[in-house]
Amino acid sequence: MTVIQVENLGKKYTIGHQKGTRYQTLRDTLAHTGRGIVQRLRHPLSPNREIVDLEEIWALRDVNFEIKQGERVGIIGRNGAGKSTLLKILSRITHPTTGRVTLNGRVASLLEVGTGFHPELSGRENIYLNGAILGMTRQEIKRKFDEIVAFAEVEKFLDTPVKHYSSGMYVRLAFAVAAHLEPEILLVDEVLAVGDAQFQKKCLGKMDEVAQEGRTVFFVSHNMGAIGSLCNKVILLENGQISDNGETTVVITRYLAESIQNKSERLERLRYSGYGKQIRFSQIMLLSEDGNNVQFGEPIRYKLTLHADITFENLSIGSSIFDLSGICIGTLFTKETFSISEQQPLILELCIMNITLAPGTYYAGFSIGWGGADGRHDLDMIIGTPLFQILSFSSKNMIVSRWQTNWGSIVFCHATLSILERGIPK
Template sequence: MSQSVIRVEDLGKKYIIGNDQQANYQSLRDVITDKVKSVFSKQKQKDDFAEFWALKDVSFDIQQGDRVGIIGRNGAGKSTLLKVLSRITEPTTGSISIKGRIASLLEVGTGFHPELSGRENIFLNGAILGMGRKEIKSKFDEIVDFSEIEKFLDTPVKRYSSGMYVRLAFAVAAHLEPEILIVDEVLAVGDSKFQKKCLGKMGEVSSQGRTILFVSHNTTFVRSLCNKGIWLDKGQIKQTGSTSEVINNYLSSMHDQVFDENSEIHNSLNRRGNGNARFSKIVITDTNNIESPNFLSGQDIKFNFEVKINQPLSLLFASFIFKSPTGEIITNTRKQDVSVFLRPNEKDYTISFSIVLENTPFRAGEYDMYFWLGETPEKFFDVVDAILPPLQISTNKDEDELAYNPAAPYGFFDINAHVISAN
């Protein structure tokens, strides 16, 4: 029978934010300066400093062997929760009960000393986890082999790339046999091959009865690894339950993130280009103009665009790219197929057009979308990178179990083939 290894009750984490100082981290110089200012200036207004609850009234229970995916939008409190559970920061309210040794991988270089070599940091991390030298040595070769940094093992880690950091940090965290493994979005730094390797290792760790907490924006990774989900929203738990149910509801809620000039994501920094033309609205519908977070494989999908023309242009091309959950480009529209003629002597006007993706060939899964406007690959006006919810494709066949799994060879497309001759 499973036993509870993490119990969180009414957890809260409060920060103080201010207009001119981070009140949480004032130096002696700042304190003296504020005292002097107060003599010659009016009393500070009450709203100079404000409370911000990164987490509030969070309660849940995790059993031994659970693989828990924690999802939510940026700023939902996911990383704060992991830092509190890892005892990197103290909670403001509530209680936490943890049974077992925790290994955390929260950001690049967590727990590493930059002046020490990779070899020395393996032993340092093991000691931090409470392991003896003999125990660490018994796992040493596996760690080095998994991290693929043997050539740089005796190099100070301050000279490592971010990818090398993550490979070694994950290898240490996963192989030194903690009862609880906590992994944040840091795996996004690695390449797709290493990401798959890490997912496979976490699955192996879980099969040994150890507990995993995994934060990721990649919901396909979470689906493939985790058996339970926690959805955080604005520092509070929105839903807990089966991974599939929690992710489906989360992605459906994200469909209110319409990309238009009035939305928060419209001014996202995750876009680039010279700005001669910019997407001002993107809405994805079926061919009856009904918005939906879900489409069937083989269904027509309609992409509706509004574009603001900021400089005189005679022609622009539009394209969109689909990426796999591990970041590979799997297909894109050909720009010559989607050309829009403009008013060559005018600027500061908006045009609208739609593109229909016919007979969507994708297998069940989730696919990030990248939208592009430009004249040539070298001269582009606007690129919007994966700030809309991923395109969700499902199937009405009895083969949903074949939905994309990073460890499975099912691919991304269904293709038709038949024998035309046989001897």
């Protein structure tokens, strides 16, 4: 059954450029907590700010898609791609300029701090208010009440007006309410970023549960790990338009590969700030037939070109490999050391052997420095290139031809299984 149908959706904003102001993103809003919102409402554009120019922005344009019941949909895209605008339209906070949205079911959304919360009312009263908005009876809300309070961890503050809550408490309660009041469609924006890591994990678990119950979850995030673990489908927005829509790993891989590729055109952009002052990498390449792919089980070889402004001795290379969610899979510091002379480029080959990295997409990071794992001082550090694929491989005793991402990034190739004891039948 189709629960969300979006047709020719477009949203146009007209903005006036003034000196000293700019449009605030959701993240800005969150950073300033609920108080910031109130202040901005009380102080709309002050009269002495002169509007210089009017500009039209299409935050969304010609957006079409259909979501079936029980789908867990991730919305990804760069800053300003239109993700929050899409969620605001779906939750009827904003009206579209063109097109239409058809929703089939009760919607609960968690978009901005305090959406649906009344600041003067207590946590308890807001839970009932939100339940009522969602069309639940008092009895139904009562049944869910304790679960909501326990999940949000706000027992002690239940009778305090929510305007006194910290932004973390606000979000915890808002999430608990949205997820527990049995919406048929749950819309969640990045707001989870406000909570701590443990709470984020709890929220992801809860969203998973909601989806398992056959409800539809719509989730905007910049965290590819979270999108990857929760969503079975991903929509990629680019400049207000859908540029990809499909199976999670396929869309995420394409998106990350492109953004890393774009960045790695210039090594400078991947350099950690403050590094590379007197010695630096000037080129980093994967040595393989096509420069992009390595067969499973084959060594990974890099060509590193270094430049130095003064002579250095006893240097070593540090190198790590990351998966596409940014998790570091492993690191090495070379035992071999080298020296480099002033203004004389040095070209090195780094070879990592016996690496049983699972088929998939990865990227590397490198450092030049002194010392190793027991104490390291780095002089240059670049993370994000090269991006490469480990290609699958099939043989009789290996099962890496159809490797599943949830099996992890390392294939344990060398293992033994032996029978220690066999029970004698009674």
